[in-house]
Amino acid sequence: MMRWLILAVAAGLPVVTAATEQNVVYDKSRITCASRQMGVPVEADFRQFTARIDFDPGRPDGSRISIAINTASFEFDPEVDDEVRGRLWLNAHDFPQARFISSSVRAIGNGRYEARGTLEIKGARSEVTVPFTYQPAAGGVFEGVFVISRLHYNIGEGKWRDTDTVGDDVQIKFRIVTDSPAAKRK
Amino acid sequence: MFALIACGFALGQYMADLPLSPMKLRYFSWHKWLGVTIFMLAVMRIAWRATHPAPLPPAGTPAWQNAAAGAIHILLYLLIIAIPLSGWLHSSAAGVQTVYLGLLPLPDLLPKNKPLSEFLGEVHEILNDGLAVLVAVHAAAALKHHFVNRDDILRRMLPFLGPR
Numbered sequence: 001m002m003r004w005l006i007l008a009v010a011a012g013l014p015v016v017t018a019a020t021e022q023n024v025v026y027d028k029s030r031i032t033c034a035s036r037q038m039g040v041p042v043e044a045d046f047r048q049f050t051a052r053i054d055f056d057p058g059r060p061d062g063s064r065i066s067i068a069i070n071t072a073s074f075e076f077d078p079e080v081d082d083e084v085r086g087r088l089w090l091n092a093h094d095f096p097q098a099r100f101i102s103s104s105v106r107a108i109g110n111g112r113y114e115a116r117g118t119l120e121i122k123g124a125r126s127e128v129t130v131p132f133t134y135q136p137a138a139g140g141v142f143e144g145v146f147v148i149s150r151l152h153y154n155i156g157e158g159k160w161r162d163t164d165t166v167g168d169d170v171q172i173k174f175r176i177v178t179d180s181p182a183a184k185r186k
Numbered sequence: 187m188f189a190l191i192a193c194g195f196a197l198g199q200y201m202a203d204l205p206l207s208p209m210k211l212r213y214f215s216w217h218k219w220l221g222v223t224i225f226m227l228a229v230m231r232i233a234w235r236a237t238h239p240a241p242l243p244p245a246g247t248p249a250w251q252n253a254a255a256g257a258i259h260i261l262l263y264l265l266i267i268a269i270p271l272s273g274w275l276h277s278s279a280a281g282v283q284t285v286y287l288g289l290l291p292l293p294d295l296l297p298k299n300k301p302l303s304e305f306l307g308e309v310h311e312i313l314n315d316g317l318a319v320l321v322a323v324h325a326a327a328a329l330k331h332h333f334v335n336r337d338d339i340l341r342r343m344l345p346f347l348g349p350r
Contacts, residue, residue, distance in 0.1 A: 037211050037282070038212065038214075038285075039289075040283050040284075040285045040291075041283065042281065042283075043281065076281065077300065079206055080206065082206075160208060164208075165211045165212060
């Protein structure tokens with residue numbers, strides 16, 4: 001079902017929002033990635049993504065979260081953007097989306113939660129754990145950061161594999177603002 | 187110091203138009219490290235000059251030449267400070283922090299701002315063009331003193347030439 005929804009969104013089809021989903025405020029939300037170039041942290045944005053969040057802090061284990069990022073919306077500066085959207089990096093032409101789909105969500109205390117799920121980038125998948133905080137203002141603000149290995153997903157092939165210039169660790173940071181709480185599940 | 191500036195200048199000219207590659211990222215880092223080094227040496231040099239007056243020009247030098255030499259020296263000092271600063275600000279506005287030798291992070295003085303970064307990049311380039319012209323005039327004047335006036339100006343600038 002969730003996968004079908006994501007595909008429908010990706011295809012630009014109208015989707016009826018499920019009654020329990022939070023409404024995401026995209027112009028206040030942000031997903032960035034940060035790597036180290038020659039030891040220098042450099043952060044770039046993904047301007048377009050779709051987040052579907054059905055989260056109840058009182059019952060986190062019933063939550064479902066899925067995020068689809070348009071890889072072509074990577075933005076740092078024009079020269080870098082062309083390269084990163086290109087074949088050796090994200091290959092936005094053949095892999096227009098990077099996706100996270102949760103399989104389980106649990107509370108880990110102090111307003112912190114953990115979503116486990118599958119991250120798929122450039123055709124490579126792996127199980128990841130994404131810690132996040134939830135602040136219950138309005139619909140709630142979700143914030144978190146986790147680290148992936150770019151080489152695991154073949155991001156930066158060929159001459160870019162060398163991690164002395166661009167490090168292997170990439171920090172994915174997100175802040176997702178919603179303006180309506182999820183409807184209480186029965 | 188001249189050698190460092192010449193390296194930084196040549197590397198900057200060369201790397202700016204390269205296609206993006208790991209090597210280009212390395213060149214940019216080296217260029218920034220050179221710039222930071224030059225900036226520190228320039229500050230020391232100016233502190234020295236502020237506390238130790240320049241030697242007097244040879245007797246009989248026309249006043250306009252003294253004035254011109256003085257103006258060019260002040261401009262050279264200004265530029266060896268302003269050029270690294272403009273590069274640092276350009277990098278800062280471009281969203282790439284400067285980390286000296288990959289170890290010592292310098293504060294980002296400006297937030298990321300693309301139009302500002304492009305403007306500062308232009309400023310950095312124009313100041314460098316200005317420096318190239320001044321260096322040429324400065325060197326031509328020194329050679330003129332050496333070969334035409336046959337005074338000790340060039341020997342004074344380059345002690346390894348030895349006394350006459």
